[in-house]
Amino acid sequence: xxxxxxxxxxxxxxxxxxxxxxxxxxxxxxxxxxxxxxxxxxxxxxxxxxxxxxxxxxxxxxxxxxxxxxxxxxxxxxxxxxxxxxxxxxxxxxxxxxxxxxxxxxxxxxxxxxxxxxxxxxxxxxxxxxxxxxxxxxxxxxxxxxxxxxxxxxxxxxxxxxxxxxxxxxxxxxxxxxx
Amino acid sequence: xxxxxxxxxxxxxxxxxxxxxxxxxxxxxxxxxxxxxxxxxxxxxxxxxxxxxxxxxxxxxxxxxxxxxxxxxxxxxxxxxxxxxxxxxxxxxxxxxxxxxxxxxxxxxxxxxxxxxxxxxxxxxxxxxxxxxxxxxxxxxxxxxxxxxxxxxxxxxxxxx
Numbered sequence: 001x002x003x004x005x006x007x008x009x010x011x012x013x014x015x016x017x018x019x020x021x022x023x024x025x026x027x028x029x030x031x032x033x034x035x036x037x038x039x040x041x042x043x044x045x046x047x048x049x050x051x052x053x054x055x056x057x058x059x060x061x062x063x064x065x066x067x068x069x070x071x072x073x074x075x076x077x078x079x080x081x082x083x084x085x086x087x088x089x090x091x092x093x094x095x096x097x098x099x100x101x102x103x104x105x106x107x108x109x110x111x112x113x114x115x116x117x118x119x120x121x122x123x124x125x126x127x128x129x130x131x132x133x134x135x136x137x138x139x140x141x142x143x144x145x146x147x148x149x150x151x152x153x154x155x156x157x158x159x160x161x162x163x164x165x166x167x168x169x170x171x172x173x174x175x176x177x178x179x
Numbered sequence: 180x181x182x183x184x185x186x187x188x189x190x191x192x193x194x195x196x197x198x199x200x201x202x203x204x205x206x207x208x209x210x211x212x213x214x215x216x217x218x219x220x221x222x223x224x225x226x227x228x229x230x231x232x233x234x235x236x237x238x239x240x241x242x243x244x245x246x247x248x249x250x251x252x253x254x255x256x257x258x259x260x261x262x263x264x265x266x267x268x269x270x271x272x273x274x275x276x277x278x279x280x281x282x283x284x285x286x287x288x289x290x291x292x293x294x295x296x297x298x299x300x301x302x303x304x305x306x307x308x309x310x311x312x313x314x315x316x317x318x319x320x321x322x323x324x325x326x327x328x329x330x331x332x333x334x335x336x337x338x339x340x
Contacts, residue, residue, distance in 0.1 A: 053310065054299075054303040054304065054310075056272055057270065057272055057274070057295070057298065057299040057303055058299040058300070058303065058304070060270055060271050060272065060295075060299075061270075061292070061295045061296045061298075061299045062296070062299075064292075067271055142272045142273075143271050143272055144273070
């Protein structure tokens with residue numbers, strides 16, 4: 001939540017239930033608007049992307065982190081600092097490729113699915129939390145890192161864990177030549 | 180000496196007229212209006228001048244980082260002249276915040292970080308603000324003004340510009 005300057009740092013907390021319910025209402029509405037699961041997924045990803053491009057500056061301004069020097073540092077930063085700051089959970093990170101550009105975030109707890117146990121039968125391929133993928137993708141884009149972010153496993157679909165896969169697409173551009 | 184009247188009693192001055200449209204010198208010479216608080220400072224830059232400064236500095240910044248003998252240098256962080264100091268802070272997302280201040284003004288680094296926070300709050304979180312466009316958000320302006328006032332008071336030798 002934003003902190004008004006010149007006043008003492010008040011933490012305006014809104015109830016977690018309200019946030020989770022709002023997200024649920026968003027997904028429910030998208031399901032009414034679009035018949036196909038892929039369309040809902042794309043829409044969620046797009047929304048997440050526009051959140052991510054704005055959220056990144058909030059993250060950088062508040063956490064005062066230094067520039068990451070490797071993909072693995074970046075993945076750790078996302079899991080340990082960003083997820084903690086915004087969702088209050090800390091997924092564990094594993095590197096899933098010898099090339100060092102594919103990572104997995106294993107989510108033990110996911111606040112967004114607090115009230116959802118499983119997907120309805122007619123929505124079997126819905127990625128309920130696809131917004132998160134868009135957010136990560138948008139945020140990385142703004143620090144000049146192109147990445148593909150998808151759900152590799154989803155508890156809602158019956159998998160044992162929820163796993164987000166991040167694949168960094170090309171070498172991080174040398175910042176001296178940018179902007 | 181190179182300074183101009185910037186504000187009277189807190190309201191900004193527009194050329195030779197006050198905010199209500201009265202002539203400044205007339206207002207100041209009428210004893211009925213005392214006590215009056217006047218803010219002096221260097222001339223404010225026009226929008227055009229700001230654009231020119233920004234685009235010139237943007238190129239200098241890029242050239243500076245490449246010319247630097249140190250490997251992995253950032254761009255220009257500070258430019259010092261006799262009459263002013265230019266401070267620049269570049270975020271990891273590539274946005275540059277540039278502050279022109281009095282050479283003796285202290286606390287600009289924290290001001291730049293504060294402005295980054297204000298930008299990320301009141302510009303980026305405003306759903307009607309589009310990225311890369313000029314910022315016309317009321318809350319952003321208000322909070323920016325507050326932050327500048329705080330920074331000016333903190334300076335050891337009076338207000339910056």
